[in-house]
Amino acid sequence: MKVIQDPRRKKDLRKLLQKLGLQDVSLVNWHLLDLALTHPSISPKDNYEQLEFVGDAVIRLSCAELLLETYPDLPVGDFAAIRSILVSDRFLAEIAEQYGLEMYLLASGGVRNDKWGKPSRLADCFEAVLGALYESTKDMSLIRPWLDPILQEKAIQVHADPARENYKDALQEWTQGKYKILPIYKVRQSESFVKENERFIAEVWLQDKLLGTGKGGTKKASQQAAAKQAYDSIMANELIKN
Amino acid sequence: MKVIQDPRRKKDLRKLLQKLGLQDVSLVNWHLLDLALTHPSISPKDNYEQLEFVGDAVIRLSCAELLLETYPDLPVGDFAAIRSILVSDRFLAEIAEQYGLEMYLLASGGVRNDKWGKPSRLADCFEAVLGALYESTKDMSLIRPWLDPILQEKAIQVHADPARENYKDALQEWTQGKYKILPIYKVRQSESFVKENERFIAEVWLQDKLLGTGKGGTKKASQQAAAKQAYDSIMANELIKN
Numbered sequence: 001m002k003v004i005q006d007p008r009r010k011k012d013l014r015k016l017l018q019k020l021g022l023q024d025v026s027l028v029n030w031h032l033l034d035l036a037l038t039h040p041s042i043s044p045k046d047n048y049e050q051l052e053f054v055g056d057a058v059i060r061l062s063c064a065e066l067l068l069e070t071y072p073d074l075p076v077g078d079f080a081a082i083r084s085i086l087v088s089d090r091f092l093a094e095i096a097e098q099y100g101l102e103m104y105l106l107a108s109g110g111v112r113n114d115k116w117g118k119p120s121r122l123a124d125c126f127e128a129v130l131g132a133l134y135e136s137t138k139d140m141s142l143i144r145p146w147l148d149p150i151l152q153e154k155a156i157q158v159h160a161d162p163a164r165e166n167y168k169d170a171l172q173e174w175t176q177g178k179y180k181i182l183p184i185y186k187v188r189q190s191e192s193f194v195k196e197n198e199r200f201i202a203e204v205w206l207q208d209k210l211l212g213t214g215k216g217g218t219k220k221a222s223q224q225a226a227a228k229q230a231y232d233s234i235m236a237n238e239l240i241k242n
Numbered sequence: 243m244k245v246i247q248d249p250r251r252k253k254d255l256r257k258l259l260q261k262l263g264l265q266d267v268s269l270v271n272w273h274l275l276d277l278a279l280t281h282p283s284i285s286p287k288d289n290y291e292q293l294e295f296v297g298d299a300v301i302r303l304s305c306a307e308l309l310l311e312t313y314p315d316l317p318v319g320d321f322a323a324i325r326s327i328l329v330s331d332r333f334l335a336e337i338a339e340q341y342g343l344e345m346y347l348l349a350s351g352g353v354r355n356d357k358w359g360k361p362s363r364l365a366d367c368f369e370a371v372l373g374a375l376y377e378s379t380k381d382m383s384l385i386r387p388w389l390d391p392i393l394q395e396k397a398i399q400v401h402a403d404p405a406r407e408n409y410k411d412a413l414q415e416w417t418q419g420k421y422k423i424l425p426i427y428k429v430r431q432s433e434s435f436v437k438e439n440e441r442f443i444a445e446v447w448l449q450d451k452l453l454g455t456g457k458g459g460t461k462k463a464s465q466q467a468a469a470k471q472a473y474d475s476i477m478a479n480e481l482i483k484n
């Protein structure tokens with residue numbers, strides 16, 4: 001197993017694990033944790049991307065287990081709706097922010113200064129940290145003890161009031177901040193819809209760019225769906241860097 | 243823990259686990275395995291839906307781990323492309339078919355006779371079986387030993403020749419079989435695309451129903467993307483039952 005050469009780096013990472021509340025760090029694979037907090041701008045090969053790919057599945061599985069344990073009688077459609085928020089870049093970046101993950105992320109100066117890219121960067125490396133912890137033990141023992149309470153609090157909020165996840169607001173905040181303009185929504189009724197909740201089709205535009213489309217049973221729901229698609233792809237994509 | 247009342251059912255399920263090649267079945271939670279192979283038509287409450295929700299994340303995680311171990315140097319974009327095929331309903335239904343999962347699935351007569359719904363039904367209960375096995379031990383020890391070789395074989399095929407996953411063909415096969423008509427593709431050039439691989443936008447229609455849309459760097463790629471969306475949603479949705 002590769003080891004971390006720099007003792008200061010290992011000390012920093014140990015501090016992060018303490019923040020997460022991990023008591024026993026003897027099982028942690030330090031090399032993987034180091035990778036999970038290394039941006040591709042530092043090394044095109046040895047960076048967080050592969051662990052992020054694992055972590056994306058780890059967070060989905062953690063959420064599935066937690067939701068089943070918390071709400072054993074909820075319809076599966078509600079599970080899926082709540083999970084989509086719990087695993088969103090937006091929420092993962094919030095958790096990462098709480099733990100000050102940016103401080104531990106090795107990245108080039110250019111990347112550090114790209115503040116618009118920060119949410120997606122934070123979400124990515126947070127997933128990678130989950131990937132590294134999962135791969136350390138091949139189970140959730142280093143993850144669920146500290147992550148469950150965070151997921152559970154959010155799950156309860158979302159379940160109580162799904163409307164508070166307002167993607168139109170989030171998108172507007174972003175376009176205002178970045179371009180000083182507001183997105184425009186175009187809604188039409190679908191001529192041929194299979195399901196009642198696909199009656200309306202919304203598009204959201206920023207000047208001449210189509211940012212996203214969405215369907216819904218009401219005009220408002222279709223706009224939210226379009227805003228969600230736009231917001232998610234902005235977070236996920238390189239759009240932020242153009 | 244709930245137990246299975248019917249000794250014949252337990253014997254059947256034991257046979258299935260033998261087929262999977264599981265030697266030590268002492269860790270298996272039989273109640274969960276029984277649920278995983280119970281269709282909602284038998285019980286609106288005690289059925290495979292919740293375990294399928296867990297299993298969906300389990301298969302993604304298994305694939306992520308396997309791909310990393312098999313191709314440690316592959317770009318992450320390739321991982322994602324291969325995984326999307328490995329976790330597709332289409333491939334999961336194939337695996338389920340190999341193990342004759344349909345034989346073990348408790349379902350109403352109406353469901354059994356719905357042969358168009360079979361692929362999505364098989365994929366669903368296969369995911370649920372993975373969910374049940376994962377929940378039995380809270381790790382992959384009952385899954386990866388038999389599933390890895392299957393995933394690996396497919397991963398190698400897809401990696402060697404990505405074009406063999408032809409969704410246009412698959413969709414055409416389905417519409418022909420079900421409605422005796424062919425889907426129609428409409429392709430236009432995007433007026434404002436952010437990424438080169440989004441230059442073309444394709445829609446695929448079945449008479450007056452929009453089945454799916456997709457983007458791509460070539461007309462053909464956009465059609466494949468639209469066909470994939472259509473095919474996946476047909477497999478996932480109740481469209482098959484309308």
